[in-house]
Amino acid sequence: MDISNSLAFITGGASGLGLATAQAVIAAGGRVVLVDVQAELGQQAASSLGDRAKFIQADITDEAQVDAAVADAVSFLGGLNFVVNCAGVVAPGRAVGREGALAGSKFSRVIAINLIGTFFVNKATANVMQHSPANADGERGVIIQTASVAAFDGQIGQPAYAASKAGVVGMTLPLAREFARFGVRVVTVAPGLFETPMMASLPPEAQQSLAAQVPFPSRLGRPAEYAQLAVGIFGNPMLNGETIRLDGAIRLEPK
Numbered sequence: 645m646d647i648s649n650s651l652a653f654i655t656g657g658a659s660g661l662g663l664a665t666a667q668a669v670i671a672a673g674g675r676v677v678l679v680d681v682q683a684e685l686g687q688q689a690a691s692s693l694g695d696r697a698k699f700i701q702a703d704i705t706d707e708a709q710v711d712a713a714v715a716d717a718v719s720f721l722g723g724l725n726f727v728v729n730c731a732g733v734v735a736p737g738r739a740v741g742r743e744g745a746l747a748g749s750k751f752s753r754v755i756a757i758n759l760i761g762t763f764f765v766n767k768a769t770a771n772v773m774q775h776s777p778a779n780a781d782g783e784r785g786v787i788i789q790t791a792s793v794a795a796f797d798g799q800i801g802q803p804a805y806a807a808s809k810a811g812v813v814g815m816t817l818p819l820a821r822e823f824a825r826f827g828v829r830v831v832t833v834a835p836g837l838f839e840t841p842m843m844a845s846l847p848p849e850a851q852q853s854l855a856a857q858v859p860f861p862s863r864l865g866r867p868a869e870y871a872q873l874a875v876g877i878f879g880n881p882m883l884n885g886e887t888i889r890l891d892g893a894i895r896l897e898p899k
Contacts, residue, residue, distance in 0.1 A: 836891025
């Protein structure tokens with residue numbers, strides 16, 4: 645599919661990986677809807693992208709809000725053929741820490757945002773794309789999910805995060821198989837250590853220490869590199885039902 649004709653719905657689009665992907669889509673000539681819970685940041689991001697972008701405030705853990713955001717996006721975009729799930733939280737916590745067992749509500753919140761919210765977006769957007777016009781190859785759209793290397797190398801203190809991202813990886817193939825009948829591909833990206841707002845909240849020394857753990861290139865990943873992969877996935881029809889690690893060959897240590 646041609647990225648210049650993309651009509652993109654990007655969650656977590658107010659910053660980080662989502663915003664970088666939106667910038668790449670706009671630069672290529674496409675149109676974008678940014679979805680995020682952060683209203684002020686989202687409005688600023690959409691404004692910076694110009695009149696081919698719009699911000700919609702929505703909580704992806706609320707199914708009704710997701711459905712409404714998708715309907716609003718289709719009205720603005722004139723269709724839908726590209727979905728990028730970047731909304732997510734880390735929320736570290738040991739199952740049994742110094743203050744006792746992890747509260748179930750904290751575990752549930754991470755699962756609700758990272759996994760269930762992603763599913764809500766996937767099903768709502770796929771339901772729209774199944775009726776979209778197909779290109780010459782029969783393609784109607786692409787859904788990209790964002791997992792993490794923690795899905796495979798989960799560290800101590802990451803049971804909720806690792807479980808949520810492993811669930812995202814687990815959804816990839818069954819959704820790709822299901823959506824194949826109407827020409828919608830599903831691909832997951834599992835980033836390693838990236839320059840995101842969450843990473844920026846750490847002290848500079850901590851960021852440098854983490855960057856040094858990456859074999860090559862020995863630095864944090866850049867959001868533009870995630871965006872470059874997302875655009876490449878959109879354009880390559882044989883990429884489907886797969887999870888791609890984007891991590892500089894890092895394998896996380898136990899802690």
